[in-house]
Amino acid sequence: MNNKELLLVSPSPHISSGAATSGIMLDVIIALLPAAAAAGLIFGYQALILMLVCVGSCVVFEFISRIVMKRKQTIGDLSAVVTGLLLAFNLPATLNPVYAVIGSAVAIIVVKQMFGGIGHNFANPAITARVVLMLSFPVAMTTWVKPFFYQVSGSSIDAQTTATPLGIIKEGTGEALPSLWDMFIGTRGGSLGETCAAALLLGGLYLVIRRVISPIIPLCFIGTVALFSWIFGQEPIFSVLSGGVLLGAIFMATDYTTSPITRQGKVIFAILCGLITVLIRTFAALPEGVSFSILFMNILVPLIERIGRGKKQKKGEKKA
Amino acid sequence: MENISLELKPARTFGGAKVPHRKHAKNAATIVMPPPKTVEISMQQHIGAPCTPLVKVGDTVKAYQKIGESEAFVSAPIHASISGTVKKIGSLLLPNGQKIPSVIIESDGELLTLEGIAPPQVTNAEELAAAARASGLVGLGGAGFPAHVKLIPGDKKIDTLVINGAECEPYITADYREMIEHTDDILNGIFKIKDILKISCVKICIEDNKPEAINILEQRIKSDSRSKGDVFIVKLKSRYPQGAEKVLVQAATGRLIPAGGLPAHVGCILMNVTSVAFLARYLRSGLPLVSKRLTFAGSAAANPCNVEVRVGTSIKDIAEFCGGFKGEPKKILLGGPMMGTAIYDVNYPITKKDNAILVFNKRDAKARPITSCIRCGRCLKVCPMKLRPCQIEQAAELQNAEALDMLDAAACMECGSCAYVCPAGRKLVQSIKLGKQILREGK
Ligand code: SF4
Ligand code: SF4
Numbered sequence: 001m002n003n004k005e006l007l008l009v010s011p012s013p014h015i016s017s018g019a020a021t022s023g024i025m026l027d028v029i030i031a032l033l034p035a036a037a038a039a040g041l042i043f044g045y046q047a048l049i050l051m052l053v054c055v056g057s058c059v060v061f062e063f064i065s066r067i068v069m070k071r072k073q074t075i076g077d078l079s080a081v082v083t084g085l086l087l088a089f090n091l092p093a094t095l096n097p098v099y100a101v102i103g104s105a106v107a108i109i110v111v112k113q114m115f116g117g118i119g120h121n122f123a124n125p126a127i128t129a130r131v132v133l134m135l136s137f138p139v140a141m142t143t144w145v146k147p148f149f150y151q152v153s154g155s156s157i158d159a160q161t162t163a164t165p166l167g168i169i170k171e172g173t174g175e176a177l178p179s180l181w182d183m184f185i186g187t188r189g190g191s192l193g194e195t196c197a198a199a200l201l202l203g204g205l206y207l208v209i210r211r212v213i214s215p216i217i218p219l220c221f222i223g224t225v226a227l228f229s230w231i232f233g234q235e236p237i238f239s240v241l242s243g244g245v246l247l248g249a250i251f252m253a254t255d256y257t258t259s260p261i262t263r264q265g266k267v268i269f270a271i272l273c274g275l276i277t278v279l280i281r282t283f284a285a286l287p288e289g290v291s292f293s294i295l296f297m298n299i300l301v302p303l304i305e306r307i308g309r310g311k312k313q314k315k316g317e318k319k320a
Numbered sequence: 321m322e323n324i325s326l327e328l329k330p331a332r333t334f335g336g337a338k339v340p341h342r343k344h345a346k347n348a349a350t351i352v353m354p355p356p357k358t359v360e361i362s363m364q365q366h367i368g369a370p371c372t373p374l375v376k377v378g379d380t381v382k383a384y385q386k387i388g389e390s391e392a393f394v395s396a397p398i399h400a401s402i403s404g405t406v407k408k409i410g411s412l413l414l415p416n417g418q419k420i421p422s423v424i425i426e427s428d429g430e431l432l433t434l435e436g437i438a439p440p441q442v443t444n445a446e447e448l449a450a451a452a453r454a455s456g457l458v459g460l461g462g463a464g465f466p467a468h469v470k471l472i473p474g475d476k477k478i479d480t481l482v483i484n485g486a487e488c489e490p491y492i493t494a495d496y497r498e499m500i501e502h503t504d505d506i507l508n509g510i511f512k513i514k515d516i517l518k519i520s521c522v523k524i525c526i527e528d529n530k531p532e533a534i535n536i537l538e539q540r541i542k543s544d545s546r547s548k549g550d551v552f553i554v555k556l557k558s559r560y561p562q563g564a565e566k567v568l569v570q571a572a573t574g575r576l577i578p579a580g581g582l583p584a585h586v587g588c589i590l591m592n593v594t595s596v597a598f599l600a601r602y603l604r605s606g607l608p609l610v611s612k613r614l615t616f617a618g619s620a621a622a623n624p625c626n627v628e629v630r631v632g633t634s635i636k637d638i639a640e641f642c643g644g645f646k647g648e649p650k651k652i653l654l655g656g657p658m659m660g661t662a663i664y665d666v667n668y669p670i671t672k673k674d675n676a677i678l679v680f681n682k683r684d685a686k687a688r689p690i691t692s693c694i695r696c697g698r699c700l701k702v703c704p705m706k707l708r709p710c711q712i713e714q715a716a717e718l719q720n721a722e723a724l725d726m727l728d729a730a731a732c733m734e735c736g737s738c739a740y741v742c743p744a745g746r747k748l749v750q751s752i753k754l755g756k757q758i759l760r761e762g763k
Contacts (some may be wrong), residue, residue: 006650007649007651007652007663007665007666008650008662008687009663009664010651010662010687011662011750011753012657012658012659012660012662012736012749013658013659013736013739013749014657014662015339015658015684016688016739016740016742016745017337017339017740017741019741019742019743020745021691021694021744023743074692079694116692118692119694119744214697256697261697261711262697262700262708309708310726
């Protein structure tokens, strides 16, 4: 015991809460599972395959990137799994898996690892990948299948396509809009993970209870969408349940790395996300605006975080 | 008076982390360790100017004899904790890299007390402060701020005496044992200070994980004829860092100490329970501070306990007296796990301000891997100073003084809450300390 070298010296504090990045990511994965299960039910095995392809390719790309860049391996933090799942959630169920692999490469290699990996990217990898795929493969990325199409035997997939509820409104295809109940349980056209509102809300609740996310961003985002839809004469509940609002507000806009870290910042960020979403839906040629609005706001995060930065502790004399 | 509760609800404070209690030594009554064969008394036992040794090699010294003194205002004299011969004026390497003279005394085994010690005469504020200085008292809760400095508020009007019995660091039970074992000394000290400084209100702050201490103090206050309904107990929620100066004063009084300010700026004097109790004992006996109660605990402690030791006793001697180690200790801390200092050598001597020796086995000593900040915001949420620790860390790494100033890095009290909750294991406190240094050098 007299050998000095045996004692470890390190700066305080000497204990930790035990929280770890991998634990947080595992919670996010758990929160995504209900929606993943719903996607499997609604859109069948192709949805499941797509999720597996995205998760698998994201993890592989992360693994390879770290090796190529000679950095410490990070697949253990499970963030690549989360990115893969979220990317799959943003794709149409019958998308060719090759496109999904391309999307994974964009998300992990270009958006995440080229900027230094977890915590350093300025845009949400899954959203950026979705936007890139949309611009590159607009037809494939907007071919939506009807819920339970896989149970209808004998007919070709073409016969089973439909439009998203927002698309129906925008393009006036004359198709009947799904009922609010259908929208709540997810039996409608859309990206495979965005349709089941019930499952997404359940996941969101789990994240809030586990204190993984604060409810500020989802509440402000969803509230703003509802309010402005109503102002522009749309049905607010329909607006919230349609498109990717719930998926975006609960899982994408709350991404730690690409959303503000302060309470104040979160409020501003989420309200603007909601506002831009409604503006795009109402005035732009696109039916849906969640991805674009979150991506745009991601870029503004450093700016938003400057707010309140110079607020120092009060100096000087008495303040009783 | 009988059935009126003296308990007050604390005012709201910000942030804080839920740390484990692990007060394993809670019910271990204090045992007194016999004086060791040698002591090494550091000339830096406090915050402020170090002392100069007043003795030289070969001198015989008696216990309680003054052996270190400084002219500086913010300093406190140091006394011999045993009687014997000065073997060496050593040079002690502090964990922060600084070298400080030390007086090494070899015991004569007699513990001869200096003759002519008498209780001081204290009738006014100046005499109280002078007595506090002469007693060598420093903040015994771990901060080590010379007590007499607090008792001279200068031109500030003081109306509240805040007594710190929070003991919010895990493991440590030294103050808790003081409250249980020396309740009367605490009250004597409180009433003495209150009378002499004409303070109108006393608030004793205790975390709610110490109900026994709250009870016993409440009983004694109720039955004390000196109490006129102006001594209260503030039952704090157990949340780290409740015992930090700013947090405690805010919880007790609702007043916010300004940046760089002292409790006196908001009309308060803040003293630790053990410090007030010692002051009362000193006023009664005139015996200066030469011993200290410590908690010996941690995963490598065979027998967690509270032990009163002579200042300058080595960690090794104390550990042996306390029943030794369980397995091999890999990390030894002076102080709590949140703010304590890791010690490089078991022969390191303890000082007045130390309140715990924590020893940890290999498993607990293992450093956790550091990964990238994921911007989860947990560090912001727990910071009692409402800072942005993760951004301060970045600014410190970039040596960006302007950003550090904007982010108010100087206000950090180094409580460690941020690093405690960080899922990426970032060494935030270390980086912020670096940032503060950059700011100081820039000025
Ligand atoms: S707690 Fe750690 S990971 Fe989270 S924001 Fe702070 S420094 Fe980053
Ligand atoms: S920044 Fe400083 S004051 Fe805030 S939690 Fe971290 S150590 Fe404590």
